[in-house]
Amino acid sequence: MPYQPVPALPRCAVVDLGSNSVRLVVFEGLGRNPIPIFNEKAVLRLGRGLNASGRLNEEGLDQALMVMGRYHAIARAMGAHPFEVLCTAAVRDAANGPGFVEALREMMPGVPVRTLPGAAEADYAAAGLLCGIPSADGILADIGGGSLELVRLDGGRRGVGQTLKLGVIRLAERSGGDVVKARALAEADLSELPWLADGAGRDLYLVGGAWRALARIHIAQTGYPLNMVHHYTIDREEARDLTGVIAAASRRALERMPGVPRRRAEDLPFAAVVLRRLLRATGARRVVFSANGLREGWYMQHVPVERRDVDPLIAAGHELAERYGRDPSLPPALLAWTDPLFPTESGETLRLREAACWMSDIGSHDHPEYRAEQSFLRVLRQPGIGLDHHARAFLAMTLALRYEAEPDSMFLAPARILLSFEATRRATILGVALRLAYTLSAGTPDLLVGTSLEIGSQLVLRLVAGTGVFAGESVTRRLERLGAAVGMEAATAVV
Numbered sequence: 001m002p003y004q005p006v007p008a009l010p011r012c013a014v015v016d017l018g019s020n021s022v023r024l025v026v027f028e029g030l031g032r033n034p035i036p037i038f039n040e041k042a043v044l045r046l047g048r049g050l051n052a053s054g055r056l057n058e059e060g061l062d063q064a065l066m067v068m069g070r071y072h073a074i075a076r077a078m079g080a081h082p083f084e085v086l087c088t089a090a091v092r093d094a095a096n097g098p099g100f101v102e103a104l105r106e107m108m109p110g111v112p113v114r115t116l117p118g119a120a121e122a123d124y125a126a127a128g129l130l131c132g133i134p135s136a137d138g139i140l141a142d143i144g145g146g147s148l149e150l151v152r153l154d155g156g157r158r159g160v161g162q163t164l165k166l167g168v169i170r171l172a173e174r175s176g177g178d179v180v181k182a183r184a185l186a187e188a189d190l191s192e193l194p195w196l197a198d199g200a201g202r203d204l205y206l207v208g209g210a211w212r213a214l215a216r217i218h219i220a221q222t223g224y225p226l227n228m229v230h231h232y233t234i235d236r237e238e239a240r241d242l243t244g245v246i247a248a249a250s251r252r253a254l255e256r257m258p259g260v261p262r263r264r265a266e267d268l269p270f271a272a273v274v275l276r277r278l279l280r281a282t283g284a285r286r287v288v289f290s291a292n293g294l295r296e297g298w299y300m301q302h303v304p305v306e307r308r309d310v311d312p313l314i315a316a317g318h319e320l321a322e323r324y325g326r327d328p329s330l331p332p333a334l335l336a337w338t339d340p341l342f343p344t345e346s347g348e349t350l351r352l353r354e355a356a357c358w359m360s361d362i363g364s365h366d367h368p369e370y371r372a373e374q375s376f377l378r379v380l381r382q383p384g385i386g387l388d389h390h391a392r393a394f395l396a397m398t399l400a401l402r403y404e405a406e407p408d409s410m411f412l413a414p415a416r417i418l419l420s421f422e423a424t425r426r427a428t429i430l431g432v433a434l435r436l437a438y439t440l441s442a443g444t445p446d447l448l449v450g451t452s453l454e455i456g457s458q459l460v461l462r463l464v465a466g467t468g469v470f471a472g473e474s475v476t477r478r479l480e481r482l483g484a485a486v487g488m489e490a491a492t493a494v495v
Contacts, residue, residue, distance in 0.1 A: 312386025401431025
């Protein structure tokens with residue numbers, strides 16, 4: 001019988017046509033976590049000269065049409081539907097913006113080309129951020145080439161918002177390239193928004209390529225063990241120090257810094273100026289960088305309503321279980337089975353344990369000699385947007401130990417750096433417990449139901465006679481490891 005290919009997941013695509021760059025992203029599936037399978041950017045700087053001329057950069061228009069023709073062809077070839085184009089600050093502010101939009105519509109008949117008002121752009125940015133950080137609390141700042149969108153967030157709820165002409169290209173032109181003048185302009189514009197002070201003691205969430213470039217510089221300079229901008233977090237003083245260095249640096253000095261994208265070098269001082277003024281205006285306690293923004297906000301509009309409010313971390317666990325696991329009915333049983341080991345657990349730690357149970361079989365199809373390392377890297381580096389860096393490290397460490405990685409293995413180094421002593425201890429207990437559970441159950445809930453853990457004066461593994469489980473050498477050895485992890489003697493009881 002000939003091979004039958006797996007049915008393709010639905011795809012959708014969006015073009016973010018901004019003042020600095022135009023980017024196409026193709027997403028696969030309509031799950032809670034966006035999965036980009038294609039991402040291409042062209043730096044056209046359509047907003048260059050807009051402040052003086054009131055028009056889109058004529059030199060970039062022909063190139064923009066050529067790039068958009070390519071993006072249209074890619075979207076059709078990849079079977080993406082819907083496919084939409086979202087135009088932001090440069091197009092909406094330019095006198096020749098409407099004409100450019102009409103040219104795009106003629107070139108791509110049937111493709112929606114929308115020019116977003118500032119409020120709509122802010123809405124998309126907020127939806128994109130909340131897609132990955134549902135409980136975000138503080139101020140969102142999305143910087144582009146032409147504008148800065150600011151939104152107040154209250155525990156995951158969108159509040160007041162405003163668009164300012166503080167995009168990096170626009171600010172550079174308004175100030176004549178003078179960083180000192182740019183500082184005064186940014187301070188004056190931000191002072192018109194008294195509600196920014198509501199960010200005091202809360203988080204400042206940064207979206208946009210110029211600020212992601214700042215995060216990459218900080219990651220490179222500090223030797224941070226995880227090269228991911230999304231969820232990268234630094235405290236207020238670190239952010240102030242970073243912006244001070246960047247704002248004062250010459251372009252030549254910037255280009256020599258590790259982690260600096262060459263095409264961003266001329267924008268970075270102005271991004272730094274705006275961030276430094278924002279830190280003052282908001283009183284934020286720390287800065288959280290996000291890779292999500294307008295494009296992910298657009299994607300979330302197409303996700304079925306019943307999926308939008310699902311916890312993205314737990315959704316990531318489900319998705320990995322479906323893709324790599326053997327029995328999707330086992331993780332809930334594992335969560336209940338490990339309950340006695342964590343009697344006072346609640347909130348975030350319980351959420352992480354649930355996610356670990358869902359991810360606990362993702363190495364089942366890997367080579368036995370590399371399951372621990374492969375599972376560790378798969379979790380640490382997965383694209384799931386709902387995982388902050390602590391969650392990635394905790395879950396990766398747990399899964400490595402579930403597959404019996406040696407605690408001093410070199411590949412565990414990033415997790416050891418990112419986790420506290422207490423978090424490492426919890427990951428060790430959970431990882432060792434999951435290993436025991438899989439040894440007993442062969443990865444099936446039918447066998448696991450004949451076993452249970454009990455903690456009193458000692459750790460007791462109870463086995464129900466005649467259910468296909470018994471305390472053989474491997475079970476005894478792994479039970480002793482679990483006892484050592486919790487600091488108790490371990491014993492077996494047959495009932």
